[in-house]
Amino acid sequence: MYPNNTIHNSDRFFSPGATSLLVLFFLLAGALLWKIAFNARVYVYGAARECLKAYVVAGAWQMEKLTSDHFYLKYWPENRAEAEMVLETAERFYGPVAEDFSFKPRGKIPVILYQSREELNYSFGWEATESAMGVYWAGAIRVLSPREWIDEKDPARVRELFASSGPMAHEFTHLAVDYRTGGNYPRWFTEGVAQYEEYKLTGFHFNDPSGSLNKKLYSMEDLTGGFDELPNQSLAYRESFAAVSYIVNVYGEDMLHKLVRQLGLSRDFDSALQEVLGIGTEELETRWQAWAMENQDPDGQISLAIYALTLDSYSETWLSKERINFFNVTKNCKKGRNK
Numbered sequence: 109m110y111p112n113n114t115i116h117n118s119d120r121f122f123s124p125g126a127t128s129l130l131v132l133f134f135l136l137a138g139a140l141l142w143k144i145a146f147n148a149r150v151y152v153y154g155a156a157r158e159c160l161k162a163y164v165v166a167g168a169w170q171m172e173k174l175t176s177d178h179f180y181l182k183y184w185p186e187n188r189a190e191a192e193m194v195l196e197t198a199e200r201f202y203g204p205v206a207e208d209f210s211f212k213p214r215g216k217i218p219v220i221l222y223q224s225r226e227e228l229n230y231s232f233g234w235e236a237t238e239s240a241m242g243v244y245w246a247g248a249i250r251v252l253s254p255r256e257w258i259d260e261k262d263p264a265r266v267r268e269l270f271a272s273s274g275p276m277a278h279e280f281t282h283l284a285v286d287y288r289t290g291g292n293y294p295r296w297f298t299e300g301v302a303q304y305e306e307y308k309l310t311g312f313h314f315n316d317p318s319g320s321l322n323k324k325l326y327s328m329e330d331l332t333g334g335f336d337e338l339p340n341q342s343l344a345y346r347e348s349f350a351a352v353s354y355i356v357n358v359y360g361e362d363m364l365h366k367l368v369r370q371l372g373l374s375r376d377f378d379s380a381l382q383e384v385l386g387i388g389t390e391e392l393e394t395r396w397q398a399w400a401m402e403n404q405d406p407d408g409q410i411s412l413a414i415y416a417l418t419l420d421s422y423s424e425t426w427l428s429k430e431r432i433n434f435f436n437v438t439k440n441c442k443k444g445r446n447k
């Protein structure tokens with residue numbers, strides 16, 4: 109029996125070779141549209157970030173300005189000494205972070221120094237109860253005056269404590285991740301990477317007891333969907349740190365940076381993870397939680413011994429051993445430190 113007209117006609121007009129070409133055409137067209145959509149998204153995100161950055165900096169027009177090789181800092185005249193210290197610390201962390209993330213920013217990075225929590229919170233429209241000491245947002249780093257949280261008179265001691273326990277390494281890492289990925293990351297991921305890099309460079313880690321991993325944990329879905337709304341922020345931060353630490357310790361730091369590069373190519377997080385580690389987000393959740401249970405101390409903190417090598421390689425030349433004592437005696441003052 110002869111095929112019906114419809115099929116016959118389509119066979120006549122689209123031979124197998126032509127059909128393949130047509131499929132190829134649609135595939136290529138689809139890929140091109142996807143590429144254009146991606147480039148458009150990256151462009152729009154980048155443009156929006158630069159506009160917001162300009163807006164943030166414009167809001168600080170009455171402040172003084174200090175400039176270094178890679179940053180410029182806005183500050184009030186009475187905070188001149190602290191401004192110099194903040195800028196010096198920012199430069200100190202610039203090299204290692206920029207090298208780790210292969211990050212080469214165009215132009216200098218704005219840093220704004222606020223003299224009180226109220227002033228910093230007001231700049232974001234936050235409630236007075238917020239207690240961040242550093243915030244990254246829209247290409248700019250905002251820093252709370254070290255005088256607000258370091259109870260020391262000796263300038264050398266303040267400098268050391270600000271470098272070892274302040275927010276500069278953490279916030280600059282957020283900035284590097286944001287630029288390298290075009291904003292394409294789950295919130296928990298950038299928090300985990302920022303904490304990991306900070307720990308590697310300074311030895312600092314959050315140790316609020318309520319962040320202990322010895323309890324029911326948030327799922328990756330919870331951490332991805334509404335990180336800021338989770339009631340136990342200390343736990344959300346600790347889990348983020350643990351998940352990234354798992355990736356570094358089991359797969360190596362190169363794989364973490366490869367993951368960042370894949371996100372920069374617009375891959376969604378799950379497929380970037382598949383590409384780099386060969387596992388999806390669900391598998392990552394199962395694995396990092398099992399790993400964290402085996403590698404934590406009785407307080408639910410990831411065991412420090414795991415990081416000894418990376419810690420030694422950077423911090424010894426920068427920071428005195430006295431810093432370690434500082435962590436022990438003032439552990440509660442970091443609660444809710446960063447964003």
Ligand SMILES: [Zn+2]
Nearest residue numbers: 299302446447
């Ligand atoms: Zn952060």
